[in-house]
Amino acid sequence: MHAHALTLAAGLGGGQFLGSITVVGIAGGLTLMFIAGLRGSDTxxxxxxxxxxxxxxxIGQLWAAAGGTLAEMGQGVHQVSNSVFGGSGLLGSSPGQGGVCFILFAIAYAFRWKRLVWPALCGLAIGIGAAEAGGIWSLAANVFHMLLATVVGKVV
Structure with a gap:
């Protein structure tokens, strides 16, 4: 067997499907694909x-898992939704973090949108807020983080 073939096999055997990559690398690449898709990519x-x-x-889940600047950007999107719908914002009393996620889901899903940036931003805020919401929201976040750990080859 050639040395190159052994190196390739060792990389896949280590559980790292994408080779040496971190959550930040995955988040960065998929964020660019997300923006391109919203803008009208041909692929x-x-x-x-x-x-x-x-x-x-x-993408919100990835930003939260990546930490650093990406997590701070996600927290910014999330804080806007929390200030409008959470606490004593627009609704007058707190719907809870799960309620904020559900309201954002309803806004994104129920209405007709000419510009897809609005449901995309709602999705970002849901992705960031899901882990702290509890219930089904955090269950989905935990499953996502486990899958991500499998791809990256370490616990997130």
């Missing part, structure tokens, strides 16, 4: 509110 098709919402949630 990444984010052409309806469902796709924008799902991509937004996944």
């Amino acid at each position: 990444i098709k984010i052409n309806d509110k469902k796709k924008a919402l799902i991509w937004g949630c996944l």
